[in-house]
Amino acid sequence: xxxxxxxxxxxxxxKPNEEEEVSKGGLLLPDTARERPQEGEVxxxxxxxxSDTGQLIxxxxxxxxxxxxxxxxxxxxxxxxxxxxxxxxxxILAKIS
Amino acid sequence: xxxxxxxxxxxxxxKPNEEEEVSKGGLLLPDTARERPQEGEVxxxxxxxxSDTGQLIxxxxxxxxxxxxxxxxxxxxxxxxxxxxxxxxxxILAKIS
Amino acid sequence: xxxxxxxxxxxxxxKPNEEEEVSKGGLLLPDTARERPQEGEVxxxxxxxxSDTGQLIxxxxxxxxxxxxxxxxxxxxxxxxxxxxxxxxxxILAKIS
Amino acid sequence: xxxxxxxxxxxxxxKPNEEEEVSKGGLLLPDTARERPQEGEVxxxxxxxxSDTGQLIxxxxxxxxxxxxxxxxxxxxxxxxxxxxxxxxxxILAKIS
Amino acid sequence: xxxxxxxxxxxxxxKPNEEEEVSKGGLLLPDTARERPQEGEVxxxxxxxxSDTGQLIxxxxxxxxxxxxxxxxxxxxxxxxxxxxxxxxxxILAKIS
Amino acid sequence: xxxxxxxxxxxxxxKPNEEEEVSKGGLLLPDTARERPQEGEVxxxxxxxxSDTGQLIxxxxxxxxxxxxxxxxxxxxxxxxxxxxxxxxxxILAKIS
Amino acid sequence: xxxxxxxxxxxxxxKPNEEEEVSKGGLLLPDTARERPQEGEVxxxxxxxxSDTGQLIxxxxxxxxxxxxxxxxxxxxxxxxxxxxxxxxxxILAKIS
Numbered sequence: 250x251x252x253x254x255x256x257x258x259x260x261x262x263x264k265p266n267e268e269e270e271v272s273k274g275g276l277l278l279p280d281t282a283r284e285r286p287q288e289g290e291v292x293x294x295x296x297x298x299x300s301d302t303g304q305l306i307x308x309x310x311x312x313x314x315x316x317x318x319x320x321x322x323x324x325x326x327x328x329x330x331x332x333x334x335x336x337x338x339x340x341i342l343a344k345i346s
Numbered sequence: 347x348x349x350x351x352x353x354x355x356x357x358x359x360x361k362p363n364e365e366e367e368v369s370k371g372g373l374l375l376p377d378t379a380r381e382r383p384q385e386g387e388v389x390x391x392x393x394x395x396x397s398d399t400g401q402l403i404x405x406x407x408x409x410x411x412x413x414x415x416x417x418x419x420x421x422x423x424x425x426x427x428x429x430x431x432x433x434x435x436x437x438i439l440a441k442i443s
Numbered sequence: 444x445x446x447x448x449x450x451x452x453x454x455x456x457x458k459p460n461e462e463e464e465v466s467k468g469g470l471l472l473p474d475t476a477r478e479r480p481q482e483g484e485v486x487x488x489x490x491x492x493x494s495d496t497g498q499l500i501x502x503x504x505x506x507x508x509x510x511x512x513x514x515x516x517x518x519x520x521x522x523x524x525x526x527x528x529x530x531x532x533x534x535i536l537a538k539i540s
Numbered sequence: 541x542x543x544x545x546x547x548x549x550x551x552x553x554x555k556p557n558e559e560e561e562v563s564k565g566g567l568l569l570p571d572t573a574r575e576r577p578q579e580g581e582v583x584x585x586x587x588x589x590x591s592d593t594g595q596l597i598x599x600x601x602x603x604x605x606x607x608x609x610x611x612x613x614x615x616x617x618x619x620x621x622x623x624x625x626x627x628x629x630x631x632i633l634a635k636i637s
Numbered sequence: 638x639x640x641x642x643x644x645x646x647x648x649x650x651x652k653p654n655e656e657e658e659v660s661k662g663g664l665l666l667p668d669t670a671r672e673r674p675q676e677g678e679v680x681x682x683x684x685x686x687x688s689d690t691g692q693l694i695x696x697x698x699x700x701x702x703x704x705x706x707x708x709x710x711x712x713x714x715x716x717x718x719x720x721x722x723x724x725x726x727x728x729i730l731a732k733i734s
Numbered sequence: 735x736x737x738x739x740x741x742x743x744x745x746x747x748x749k750p751n752e753e754e755e756v757s758k759g760g761l762l763l764p765d766t767a768r769e770r771p772q773e774g775e776v777x778x779x780x781x782x783x784x785s786d787t788g789q790l791i792x793x794x795x796x797x798x799x800x801x802x803x804x805x806x807x808x809x810x811x812x813x814x815x816x817x818x819x820x821x822x823x824x825x826i827l828a829k830i831s
Numbered sequence: 832x833x834x835x836x837x838x839x840x841x842x843x844x845x846k847p848n849e850e851e852e853v854s855k856g857g858l859l860l861p862d863t864a865r866e867r868p869q870e871g872e873v874x875x876x877x878x879x880x881x882s883d884t885g886q887l888i889x890x891x892x893x894x895x896x897x898x899x900x901x902x903x904x905x906x907x908x909x910x911x912x913x914x915x916x917x918x919x920x921x922x923i924l925a926k927i928s
Contacts, residue, residue: 440545634739828836
């Protein structure tokens with residue numbers, strides 16, 4: 250049975266979209282020419298961060314949201330052949346709809 | 347159908363003005379001589395940042411505003427042949443009118 | 444008799460899962476090919492950090508929780524042939540369940 | 541028609557005084573011998589910065605003020621043959637009267 | 638008569654445990670092979686730090702506590718042939734019991 | 735007519751004491767042997783800084799105060815053959831009396 | 832008549848104990864072998880720092896206190912053949928009694 254991650258604080262887990270291995274012209278792309286995907290889906294979200302005054306700042310993002318994320322700043326782990334990305338919500342650029 | 351970005355926090359998305367490829371004297375400019383445009387239009391804006399006390403600090407900028415932005419600090423993405431720039435509102439220099 | 448650690452503030456002590464010394468294909472792995480485990484169990488937890496306003500911010504994690512932790516940032520000590528990791532709770536990526 | 545800039549937050553726009561191209565002794569100065577002017581006039585001012593508690597901190601400077609500014613820290617743009625300097629008010633050294 | 642130190646703020650003074658000069662196998666260890674001890678006893682403690690709002694944040698540690706401290710970050714002084722370590726309480730890893 | 739500077743925020747303007755060009759033994763000192771004076775008189779002072787909560791933190795120093803200032807950290811300008819130093823009040827070491 | 836320094840904010844002035852120029856064995860020590868003294872007496876103290884909320888945080892140290900100070904971080908000035916050290920109170924390690 251697959252296990253689940255409950256992110257702490259304002260962290261989210263993103264499953265990035267799969268990279269296209271074929272260019273639009275139909276050529277098979279070498280690794281360096283493939284752009285790292287910067288889009289994915291939120292598969293888990295923390296409860297939010299607790300401010301210095303003890304207040305829970307609720308999250309804007311939830312499971313299922315499609316997001317645009319920056320190229321750097323993620324903690325990357327491998328889980329069941331998937332690469333998962335851990336970000337703080339404040340690093341996410343935008344929700345895509 | 348085109349998709350839309352809903353920026354998080356105090357982020358905005360700017361579509362920069364197109365670069366002029368011809369100098370005022372009519373010469374076609376090589377790439378290095380063309381100045382990066384520093385003006386554009388806000389095409390999406392977040393709800394504002396949430397302060398440490400849990401308060402939403404509302405935005406000064408909205409969709410349609412013409413803005414002057416700094417040369418550095420943007421996250422740049424390509425979307426449908428357009429380059430889009432993600433900034434935090436606090437990095438924007440001025441509204442142009 | 445074994446002694447116990449009572450972490451200060453928002454620190455936790457993690458006993459990392461044991462590294463597998465044999466690869467899935469059955470080969471004995473040299474040291475450099477073995478990934479550092481990034482999972483473990485919380486064996487002690489502090490009371491939480493005290494904010495600037497004197498408020499105790501309670502912990503999300505407790506003894507027995509399985510956690511995913513980042514590769515860097517721990518203070519590592521050896522205790523009775525075990526390696527123990529000291530982290531601040533805010534550095535922990537997620538609870539695993 | 542000339543366009544106007546409305547600086548965001550606590551930013552101001554300064555039109556620096558013109559550099560004197562002739563030294564006091566009447567010699568034409570080479571570029572490196574001319575000091576960068578550090579004085580100018582405020583031609584636009586933002587509404588002030590919004591603090592973490594959501595409060596607007598009003599500006600001390602307004603349009604028409606003569607100011608002394610530091611040599612570094614400005615964002616410089618060219619507009620209609622003028623160089624304009626964007627500063628945060630907190631970087632300005634003094635009002636001149 | 639021995640003099641005493643009253644640490645300021647949230648500082649504590651630790652007398653580290655003595656290094657074992659003989660390895661478990663009975664060999665006399667050269668200096669580089671001896672691990673710096675990371676345990677000791679609190680021999681003096683400040684009243685606590687005063688927060689930005691003027692509040693005294695009381696200490697968790699007191700005289701006589703056995704503690705685990707990090708390898709770096711102490712101010713070390715020599716006093717009557719003893720090495721004493723000054724730490725801020727927030728740097729201490731755990732109380733040992 | 736001489737112009738005046740009104741420093742912004744918690745800035746002060748200091749006119750440093752004149753350097754003695756003759757050593758106590760009567761020798762004319764070369765430039766490198768002359769110590770930079772670190773004392774001077776406050777000739778202008780700002781109203782104080784405005785805190786994040788919008789509160790004006792009043793100044794401790796006023797015009798006419800003799801002060802001891804650090805060797806580094808000033809913004810230096812030349813005005814009518816005088817060198818003037820701009821400091822934030824928080825950088826000043828002491829009032830001399 | 833000797834002049835006095837009134838330190839600003841949470842600064843104190845320390846007159847360090849004199850260095851012993853003779854080692855315990857009676858040898859005259861070369862300069863490099865003499866340890867910089869890290870103890871001295873408070874000869875002047877500021878009123879305390881003013882917090883961001885406008886509150887005066889009172890001092891723990893006063894004139895006449897013997898203190899232990901760190902080797903680095905002081906601003907050093909020479910006054911009437913004495914070396915005086917300016918520290919912020921928060922940098923002082925302990926009061927000696």
